[in-house]
Amino acid sequence: SRARVVLKMHRALLLILLATCTSLVIASRLRVPRFRPPINNRLLKRTIREDLKNKCQEKWRNATLDNFSWATLPKGTPATFPQRYFICDHYWRPSSDGSMGPIFLYLGNEANVELYLNNTGLMWESAPDFGALLVFIEHRYYGESKPFPPKLLSQNMHYLSAEQAMADYAAFLMELKAQLPAAAASPVIGFGGSYGGMLAAWFRMKYPHLLDGAIAASAPIWNFMYEVPEFDAGAFAKGVTYDASRAGGSDPHCADNVRAGWKVLEQLGATPQGRASLRASIDLCPKVKLDSPSDVLALRDWLSSAWDYMAMGDFPYPSGYMLNGNGVLPAFPVRVACSFMAAPAPSDLELMTGAAAAAMVFYNYSGTLTCLDYTKGANPETDEDSDFWGYQYCTEMFMPFARDGVSDMFWRDDFDVEATMEGCREQWGVTPRPSWATQEWGGRRIEAHSNIVFSNGLLDPWHGGGVLRDVSDTLVALIIPEGAHHLDLMFSHPDDPRSVTEARQEQREWISRWVAQARKARRGQAAAGAAGTASSHSSSHNTHAAGKQEEQQQQQGGIVGVLRAVVAKTLGWERSSIMRAGLF
Secondary structure, eight states: OOHHHHHHHHHHHHHHHSSSOOOTTTTTTTOEEEESSSOOOHHHHEEEEEEEHHTTTEEEEESSSOOOSSSSHHHHHHHSEEEEEEEEEETTTTTTTBBBEEEEEEEOOOOHHHHHHHHHHHHHHHHHHHOOOOOEEEOTTTTOSSSSSSSHHOOOOGOOHHHHHHHHHHHHHHHHHHGGGGGGTEEEEEEEHHHHHHHHHHHHHHHHHOOOOOEEOOOOOOOSOOOOOOTTTTTHHHHHHEEEEEEEOOTHHHHHHHHHHHHHHHHHHTHHHHOOOOHHHHOOOOOOOOOHHHHHHHHHHHHHHHHHHHHHHSSOBBGGGGGTTOOOOOOOOOHHOOOOOOOSSSOOHHHHHHHHHHHOOOOOOOOSSSSSSTTOOOOOOOHHHHHHHHHHHTTTOOOOOOOOOOSSSEEEEOOOHHHHHHHHHHHSSSSOOOTHHHHHHHHTTTTTTTEEEEEEEETGGGGGSSSSOOSSSSSSEEEEOOOOOTGGGSOOOOOOOHHHHHHHHHHHHHHHHHHHHHHHHHHHHHHHHHHHHHHHHHHHHHHHHHHHHHHHHHHHHHHHHHHHHEEEEHTTTHHHHHHTTOOO
């Protein structure tokens, strides 16, 4: 169907949130914007830093399946499910005033929570100075926090939403403070990157009594329809192109050559002779089909996805984050890929060989591949979690993405709302609500909220949907010119640019301010509570004494006392008021 074709084109542009690059053939059902490649939980566990995990305890809680209904659930549906979290108290200690240190909470997003435990260096490196308790909680339906057995999950997706996840986190925080009396007055600071950054920001907006401040890194909370001003659906493609330009540190010919390459690919893919030439020029694996224009489109999407992922992972040092620890990309991988697209006036053959070599910077990170296979990603073994973000996209995370081939280095690819919605109905049986995110979270009208730091790196193509200017004195935007996807949350590295080092320092200053504010507010609340209790006791004592006095006066006052009592009962006045009014 037309919807299928359009959706295939969109997903390559949007593949960005979970954990390795999936096969175009496997993932072609619906094009979904992702913040990272899809993850394989089995392989991820091999990469977890034991020195970090050994500082933590893996725990479980019974989370309510449906936080927003009191109705009886369908027969066989569990009322609760096991939700995993890690609590790390290695650095937790009292502050100078005797109160226990703050709680640093990572609000898990669309992957195994161990990924964030393993990589959120800002929390680990800040914890000793703050004496903080570190907590990492897993998002429902992801990692090991599954509400249903594997065979039933896809049939019961309607309990998966950001709102349900945040309600889980709210209940968890209340439970945690009840279970740890020493933490009852501890300030809570939220952390999150990407979708997790969106959750951190939204959680602070919805539950300000539970979260005292939030670090929302690379959080595109304005990447939705019906924003005012309107969101630029081409922002992501322009962001990738920026990385491949002179301004982004790449060869000045790169973006133009990449753009020209798609046209050559289309021309060669239109005929059998052209496809044969194309196969030879890109060194396609012998068993991989390239028999039709649709195969060529799949190849094109696969090649372009590599640029998307490398732009997100355009870190200033070798990093395995975009490969989920299963390999390492070179420092500034977009610049490396652009070195294969740097000829001033390349031939068609040079454009095709260069395009293949550029993509292999991402796909052939191991250096072991001898040919190109567009049906496989950087890690073809992915878990079903990879599909679940597609459901979230098709319900409330309906983000528009487009390319025009002029202001970006791709091709004309308009965002077709109706075709995308039809694709969601075909795959998930749900219809997106395009205005939901803006309606639910206020779009750009968030000035009533407070205590959120939004950080964005200009090398991260998601920054176009982020908060790039201060909204108020307490809704602050930090810009990291050399930063890729939530680089500021990562562990410090000798090759970190000065801009990210300064951003982390400013984030810590804001955290310190929020912690101080929260402690001051809690002391005030405690003092007010104590004063109120004392006042209540005093008032009760005075009322009792006054009552005894009036009783004695009534007994002594004879008929006058009786009259006062009758009038008081009739008018609903206090007897003392009658006396002050001069009656009797």
